[in-house]
Amino acid sequence: MAKKRFVYCHHATLFYNAKLKDWKFDYKIGLFSVLYKYLFQINITKNEAVFVQQHWIKKEFKSLFNIKNVMVSIPEFIPNFDFKEIILDTSKIHFFYPLIPQSFKNIECIGEAIKLLPENIKCKIKIHLTVKEGDSNYANYIIANYTTTAINYIGKINRKEVFGYYEKMDCLIFPSKLETWGLPISEAKAFKKPMLLANLPYAKETMGDYNKVSFFDVDEPEELAALITQFANKTIAYQGNKYAFDESSQFNDWNSIFDYILKD
Incomplete structure (x- = not known):
């Protein structure tokens, strides 16, 4: 058995309140929204660290499963400006x-x-x-x-x-x-x-x-x-957005995650 275990939780369905339409069009969405809460908690406390993608999910995981070792792994995003020219109606x-x-x-x-x-x-x-x-x-x-x-x-x-x-x-x-x-x-x-x-x-x-x-x-x-x-009508007054969070438990790329996992 591994001395250290880690889990990367890449699914937010357990926080989703499935409606009738979700069951109608894809029953798996409704099923997962009900079951994932129970599936996630199986052995989750035995992990050295639990990785999630956002800080709000980290907060929910800590509260829902009563764990403290939740780390945020931000998806690595590299802008791609190599695009195909799209022609759109300039009157619209x-x-x-x-x-x-x-x-x-x-x-x-x-x-x-x-x-x-x-x-x-x-x-x-x-x-x-x-x-x-x-x-x-x-x-x-x-x-x-x-x-x-x-x-x-x-x-x-x-x-x-x-x-x-x-x-x-x-x-x-x-x-x-x-x-x-x-x-x-x-x-x-x-x-x-x-x-x-x-x-x-x-x-x-x-x-x-x-x-x-x-x-x-x-x-x-x-x-x-x-x-x-x-x-x-060009009358929109944007709300804008400011978002501050603690970056001390955040990883911004895969290399930093593996460095953390493989450290002594």
């Missing part, structure tokens, strides 16, 4: 949401927000989603219920195309209800783009210090509709 205001279509990605918040927009706003925006029919039951549901000229369902695209959209887009929309990090936030930040983000701990921690960002309640499409309208 372009929003972008790169995602894999799972129910917790909360696309319906965008769809319902669009329904609330006045026509003079709806006709001049385009929201690009990396979703197409057949991707999943959830994708099929979204496309069937939110067919509008304001949404462009572009399907799966490669990394160079994703970064091409970052370069050309006007604003990132990110309404996801569950993330361990939220990589598109870091990526859009590297391009210095404005963002409308879920008002949740993961988004604020990933965002860090940034001025051109505002947050909305993920269950209130009215808030997102208001922000989209303000952005389109």
Whole structure:
């Protein structure tokens, strides 16, 4: 048996309150949200250290499992500006949401927000989603219920195309209800783009210090509709974000983690 054991917990589903739609579109999400709390606690106290990706998760782990040896391992992010040129209609205001279509990605918040927009706003925006029919039951549901000229369902695209959209887009929309990090936030930040983000701990921690960002309640499409309208009218007053945390138990790359694990 190993003298020292470590575990890297890369899943936040145990903090997710699964709804009926989650069970409907992918029962595993609902099942994991119920079971992970119990699966994680098996032998978790026997580890030399428990690694998680964000400080808010560390706080929750310490409280939930009554452990103190939780370390934060920030995902190593290297900006990639090698992108494919994307041609977008210059008469439109372009929003972008790169995602894999799972129910917790909360696309319906965008769809319902669009329904609330006045026509003079709806006709001049385009929201690009990396979703197409057949991707999943959830994708099929979204496309069937939110067919509008304001949404462009572009399907799966490669990394160079994703970064091409970052370069050309006007604003990132990110309404996801569950993330361990939220990589598109870091990526859009590297391009210095404005963002409308879920008002949740993961988004604020990933965002860090940034001025051109505002947050909305993920269950209130009215808030997102208001922000989209303000952005389109160039009247938006960004909330901005400041996030300070203790870096003494934080690792910023894999080398530092392995140095910690392999130390005498």
